[in-house]
Amino acid sequence: MLSKIWRFSHFYLTVSSFLFLLLAAVTGAFLAFEPIQEKLQPFHIKNAEDVSVAQLINTLKNKYDEVLDIEVDENYFVKSNVFSMDVVGDGQFYINPFDGNKIADIPQKNAFFEFLTNFHRSLFLETPGRIFVGIVCFLLFLIAITGLLLAIKRQGGFLKFCSKIINDKSIQYNHVALGRFMLIPIMILALSGTYLSMDRFSLLPDTKDVVNNQKSTPNKTISFSEFPIFKNTRLKDVQKLEFPFSNDEEDYFILNLHDKELKIHQKTGDIVQATNYPFTKILAILSFNLHTGKGSIIWSLILFLSSLAILYFMYSGSIIAYKRLRTKTKNKYKADEANFIILIGSENGSTKILGKIIQQALLKVGKKVFLDDLNNYTSYTNIEQLIIITSTYGEGEPPSNANLFLNKLQQTKITKSFTCHVIGLGSFSYQKFCEFAKKIHSQVLLQDNINVPATNPLLIHNQNYEQFRNWILKWSTSLDLNLEIPKELASKRPKETVFKVVDKQNIIDEYDETFTLTLTAQKRRKYVPGDLLAITPPNETSERLYSIGKNTKGDLLLSVKRHSQGVCSNYLNNLQPSQELKVTIKKNKDFYLPKKGKQFILIANGTGIAPFLGMIHQKSKGSVSLYWGTRTKTLEDFYKPQILQAIKNNTLQAYHVAFSKGESPYKYVQDLIIRDEEHIAKTLLMGGTIMICGSIAMRNVVFNLLEKICTSKKLKPLEQYNNNKQILTDCY
Numbered sequence: 001m002l003s004k005i006w007r008f009s010h011f012y013l014t015v016s017s018f019l020f021l022l023l024a025a026v027t028g029a030f031l032a033f034e035p036i037q038e039k040l041q042p043f044h045i046k047n048a049e050d051v052s053v054a055q056l057i058n059t060l061k062n063k064y065d066e067v068l069d070i071e072v073d074e075n076y077f078v079k080s081n082v083f084s085m086d087v088v089g090d091g092q093f094y095i096n097p098f099d100g101n102k103i104a105d106i107p108q109k110n111a112f113f114e115f116l117t118n119f120h121r122s123l124f125l126e127t128p129g130r131i132f133v134g135i136v137c138f139l140l141f142l143i144a145i146t147g148l149l150l151a152i153k154r155q156g157g158f159l160k161f162c163s164k165i166i167n168d169k170s171i172q173y174n175h176v177a178l179g180r181f182m183l184i185p186i187m188i189l190a191l192s193g194t195y196l197s198m199d200r201f202s203l204l205p206d207t208k209d210v211v212n213n214q215k216s217t218p219n220k221t222i223s224f225s226e227f228p229i230f231k232n233t234r235l236k237d238v239q240k241l242e243f244p245f246s247n248d249e250e251d252y253f254i255l256n257l258h259d260k261e262l263k264i265h266q267k268t269g270d271i272v273q274a275t276n277y278p279f280t281k282i283l284a285i286l287s288f289n290l291h292t293g294k295g296s297i298i299w300s301l302i303l304f305l306s307s308l309a310i311l312y313f314m315y316s317g318s319i320i321a322y323k324r325l326r327t328k329t330k331n332k333y334k335a336d337e338a339n340f341i342i343l344i345g346s347e348n349g350s351t352k353i354l355g356k357i358i359q360q361a362l363l364k365v366g367k368k369v370f371l372d373d374l375n376n377y378t379s380y381t382n383i384e385q386l387i388i389i390t391s392t393y394g395e396g397e398p399p400s401n402a403n404l405f406l407n408k409l410q411q412t413k414i415t416k417s418f419t420c421h422v423i424g425l426g427s428f429s430y431q432k433f434c435e436f437a438k439k440i441h442s443q444v445l446l447q448d449n450i451n452v453p454a455t456n457p458l459l460i461h462n463q464n465y466e467q468f469r470n471w472i473l474k475w476s477t478s479l480d481l482n483l484e485i486p487k488e489l490a491s492k493r494p495k496e497t498v499f500k501v502v503d504k505q506n507i508i509d510e511y512d513e514t515f516t517l518t519l520t521a522q523k524r525r526k527y528v529p530g531d532l533l534a535i536t537p538p539n540e541t542s543e544r545l546y547s548i549g550k551n552t553k554g555d556l557l558l559s560v561k562r563h564s565q566g567v568c569s570n571y572l573n574n575l576q577p578s579q580e581l582k583v584t585i586k587k588n589k590d591f592y593l594p595k596k597g598k599q600f601i602l603i604a605n606g607t608g609i610a611p612f613l614g615m616i617h618q619k620s621k622g623s624v625s626l627y628w629g630t631r632t633k634t635l636e637d638f639y640k641p642q643i644l645q646a647i648k649n650n651t652l653q654a655y656h657v658a659f660s661k662g663e664s665p666y667k668y669v670q671d672l673i674i675r676d677e678e679h680i681a682k683t684l685l686m687g688g689t690i691m692i693c694g695s696i697a698m699r700n701v702v703f704n705l706l707e708k709i710c711t712s713k714k715l716k717p718l719e720q721y722n723n724n725k726q727i728l729t730d731c732y
């Protein structure tokens with residue numbers, strides 16, 4: 001509930017201040033350079049800040065006929081207003097505090113920065129503009145606070161706020177990861193701006209603390225440079241010193257320090273009156289420096305980055321909000337009219353899109369369907385089928401629109417029995433993969449009157465649409481429905497590419513048949529070993545994915561096992577050289593040979609060798625070992641020239657093979673792993689990468705072995721290597 005409030009506030013605060021924030025951030029980014037430009041002016045004299053006031057007065061009095069005042073700015077540049085009958089000149093200028101010489105005239109304020117400053121402060125609307133700017137600045141502070149609370153919630157609590165954020169390549173990741181760095185400076189920026197506005201409109205209490213000292217004795221006259229206060233005060237503590245206007249004893253030196261103003265008797269040097277600035281004024285000075293970056297190049301640069309970060313947050317926030325709004329639920333039928341109920345558990349909306357796809361497809365064939373959040377679960381009068389699709393968050397926690405579901409499931413009396421299917425969306429990067437969907441599935445299994453055909457829920461990694469689509473098609477066929485499910489999730493369809501078959505080789509042994517297709521693209525298309533090729537056989541609706549290999553000429557290489565009933569493998573097997581086929585290339589960046597690292601171990605079984613046949617020709621900075629489990633030597637011979645070529649070119653350093661049906665001391669790829677466990681352990685320890693491609697069964701066995709190696713060699717738990725992407729898999 002609380003997180004809903006934060007999200008709601010975060011969204012509406014940002015929307016309400018959107019335009020000004022945009023302008024403020026853009027102008028702020030430019031203005032951050034003003035203090036840098038000022039600081040880089042050649043008016044700075046080394047150690048000027050350590051000169052005492054007495055020393056400076058002495059120097060100036062000797063050099064000029066009259067000194068009116070001295071000012072020291074945030075950069076410790078010293079200005080003085082002097083009068084002289086001599087050629088040394090008079091007026092106000094920058095001086096060298098060591099010898100009193102003029103360094104430079106005071107330059108005019110840069111017109112560009114002046115324009116921007118006025119716009120930034122008041123939008124050229126004078127007082128109403130300043131009030132508006134002050135309010136928006138306060139809103140920015142609230143936005144930063146609500147954003148911080150949301151980030152804490154997303155990370156699973158305050159203590160985990162600084163723990164690693166799993167990079168799921170989403171825009172939310174960028175939003176949160178950048179937020180962790182930039183929210184604090186943005187808060188300071190917003191708070192100091194708000195404070196300055198309040199100060200400007202005298203909204204802060206102004207309680208001056210004035211201390212009057214006893215009048216001094218008139219006959220004790222000493223020279224200025226001997227005044228203890230001047231001797232003990234360095235320029236770094238001074239803002240301004242005004243000299244007495246006349247010789248009248250009632251005319252004092254007025255010394256403005258950073259925290260107080262002193263009136264000093266011009267003959268005796270006694271402090272006649274000390275006015276401590278109220279704390280609010282000291283804070284206002286601090287706020288000014290923090291908001292403008294005056295006096296510090298580093299802080300100015302941080303302010304510049306914060307302004308850019310605000311712009312990025314506005315962009316990423318808009319996309320996140322758009323995605324959420326796009327998935328707002330609309331229903332044609334009421335809950336009690338519907339036979340199909342789809343309930344969604346989603347935090348960021350992607351799961352909802354899947355629910356909508358089923359909803360639209362069912363509506364198209366005239367079915368009554370109702371789509372809702374899991375939290376709104378109730379008893380439905382006409383329900384026949386319930387489809388639950390949910391993501392998982394935190395450590396196996398429900399998304400925020402599903403946290404009440406399990407309780408409601410227990411409490412709601414089921415008046416009409418129905419069939420239920422559970423689909424979980426999650427990511428292998430998290431320890432508790434699709435945990436919430438699993439929890440739901442185990443709970444619905446226990447309910448009377450709910451028929452659950454599947455023993456396990458369908459669990460989908462990384463929103464794999466293909467897997468989801470295939471499931472829906474199978475489910476709808478079982479209900480005799482002919483649903484039209486779009487082939488691609490994205491509104492922008494990926495480009496189809498025409499490839500020509502340049503070579504085809506079949507390898508038939510007594511066990512089965514494998515073949516390779518060498519394809520060349522008609523138009524130049526960029527692909528990387530590890531990418532996937534999506535092929536939809538003619539007259540078919542669902543596509544099949546194949547890992548892409550690449551030969552030394554840059555042609556695309558497919559390795560396919562022919563299944564006697566397999567529609568796609570038979571379609572591909574029937575292709576002959578010079579025939580064409582249309583395919584789409586899907587980027588699979590999670591399975592590229594990493595650019596960094598010193599050790600790479602590639603593990604494959606069967607046709608899982610395909611992407612590795614490309615990778616072993618890539619130039620990497622480390623040593624690459626290939627482990628392959630295949631059936632017979634005949635099969636190996638088929639791929640061997642490519643492998644030998646890579647060894648010759650020194651892009652592959654080691655190659656190990658096991659034959660499950662041939663003569664070999666090693667039957668399976670896992671036997672090789674047991675043999676080389678030292679090498680595997682060392683690779684993990686040194687930050688190297690293990691890539692696995694092939695069957696899921698092989699992956700599971702290899703994972704078990706890796707787990708054992710991690711325990712016996714006292715490495716970190718396997719999950720950690722998984723999480724930091726030292727183990728990459730592409731299995732089917």
Ligand SMILES: Cc1cc2nc3c(=O)[nH]c(=O)nc-3n(C[C@H](O)[C@H](O)[C@H](O)COP(=O)(O)O)c2cc1C
Nearest residue numbers: 346347348350351391392393396426427430433434
């Ligand atoms: C902060 C965070 C925590 C997550 N925790 C898990 C988790 O524990 N288990 C899991 O399988 N997936 C986890 N995921 C992945 C999401 O469940 C997955 O990306 C899902 O597709 C998001 O769907 P949605 O956009 O509908 O919320 C997490 C994602 C994020 C951003």
